[in-house]
Amino acid sequence: xxxxxxxxxxxxxxxxxxxxxxxxxxxxxxxxxxxxxxxxxxxxxxxxxxxxxxxxxxxxxxxxxxxxxxxxxxxxxxxxxxxxxxxxxxxxxxxxxxxxxxxxxxxxxxxxxxxxxxxxxxxxxxxxxxxxxxxxxxxxxxxxxxxxxxxxxxxxxxxxxxxxxxxxxxxxxxxxxxxxxxxxxxxxxxxxxxxxxxxxxxxxxxxxxxxxxxxxxxxxxxxxxxxxxxxxxxxxxxxxxxxxxxxxxxxxxxxxxxxxxxxxxx
Numbered sequence: 001x002x003x004x005x006x007x008x009x010x011x012x013x014x015x016x017x018x019x020x021x022x023x024x025x026x027x028x029x030x031x032x033x034x035x036x037x038x039x040x041x042x043x044x045x046x047x048x049x050x051x052x053x054x055x056x057x058x059x060x061x062x063x064x065x066x067x068x069x070x071x072x073x074x075x076x077x078x079x080x081x082x083x084x085x086x087x088x089x090x091x092x093x094x095x096x097x098x099x100x101x102x103x104x105x106x107x108x109x110x111x112x113x114x115x116x117x118x119x120x121x122x123x124x125x126x127x128x129x130x131x132x133x134x135x136x137x138x139x140x141x142x143x144x145x146x147x148x149x150x151x152x153x154x155x156x157x158x159x160x161x162x163x164x165x166x167x168x169x170x171x172x173x174x175x176x177x178x179x180x181x182x183x184x185x186x187x188x189x190x191x192x193x194x195x196x197x198x199x200x201x202x203x204x205x206x207x208x209x210x211x212x213x214x215x216x217x218x219x220x221x222x223x224x225x226x227x228x229x230x231x232x233x234x235x236x237x238x239x240x241x242x243x244x245x246x247x248x249x250x251x252x253x254x255x256x257x258x259x260x261x262x263x264x265x266x
Contacts, residue, residue: 007192008047008085008169012176015044015261016254021089021183021223022048023244024056024121026065032251033069035264039253042078047172049222050089050183050200054118055244059125060158067160088168089183089223090200094119096165099152101137102144108137126154170199173216179258180216184223188213209235218258222250 010016017040022029040046052066053059070084094114097104104110111133123130128151136143156162171192172181180186185203186195192214195202203224212235213219219236228242230250237258241248251264 006170008082008172010045010047010085010172010174010179010181012174012178012256014256016174016179016181017044017046018181018220018222018239018250018252018254019046019048020239020241020250021051021243022056022062022249023051023054023091023118024059024062024125025243025249026056026058026061028243028249029062029065032249032264033065036069036251037072039262039264040073042076044253045083045085046073047085047181048087049181049220049239050087050168051091051223051244052086052089053095053122053125054091055121057121059122060161063158063161063164067164085172085181086164086168087172087181087183087222088170088200090225091118091122092165092168093197093200095122098123099148101133101148102141107144108134111137123151126151126158128154171195174256176256177215178217178256179254180213180219182219182221184221184225186213186219206236206238207233209233211235220254220258 017036019032052062073079073084094117098114098119101107101110120130133147136147173179183199185198185206187198187202188205188209190198206219206221220239222239224238224240228240228245228247230241231238239250239252241250243249248265252260253262255261
């Protein structure tokens with residue numbers, strides 16, 4: 001069951017800006033932030049829907065840009081710390097598992113699977129050597145612990161990066177239970193507190209929703225690795241425009257009823 005601290009609550013009475021999966025495309029994020037800075041106002045809320053890491057070549061720069069915009073927005077009079085929410089994406093979930101790879105039953109297989117799903121660029125961003133990682137999986141738990149420990153240390157050396165990772169939420173919902181924001185999906189058969197990995201890997205069921213999930217008017221997600229297209233159904237909205245794969249970064253402003261009040265095309 002989920003602990004309350006990994007769920008964020010947003011005000012259902014105001015505007016909410018949401019940003020889709022970024023995948024290390026720092027320049028697209030900078031462009032989005034430049035435009036957003038002229039649109040977002042105190043009283044608005046901002047939620048990033050995960051996958052800051054992975055695939056793209058500018059992972060560290062992406063995290064730096066997230067932190068820079070956070071400081072700039074919080075400096076405005078009337079903006080509160082809780083007005084900015086970061087969700088954990090599949091890439092961030094993989095990274096956390098990678099840093100504990102020495103505990104995996106088959107670490108070599110797990111590492112290969114992660115690399116096939118985009119984690120190599122994050123390893124490189126934090127000065128890790130993938131060949132050394134594979135060698136460590138063969139050399140035993142002590143070698144692997146040294147390799148993951150060095151990655152962890154390299155991340156700590158980047159100001160604010162580890163702190164941001166520790167602040168990631170699994171999902172967010174408005175206090176009137178109107179809108180639910182997730183990274184990739186939900187399992188309609190499970191309550192919110194029992195979703196577990198469905199937040200990261202359960203996207204297949206979202207497009208097939210034929211009724212409201214758990215009473216929410218709309219479920220909004222930021223990543224769909226199958227299609228990477230911005231689209232809407234009666235009960236869900238996918239904001240992923242394919243950023244990191246030649247597509248766009250999805251940025252939208254939602255009203256209390258889930259209506260899109262505006263979009264940005266960085």
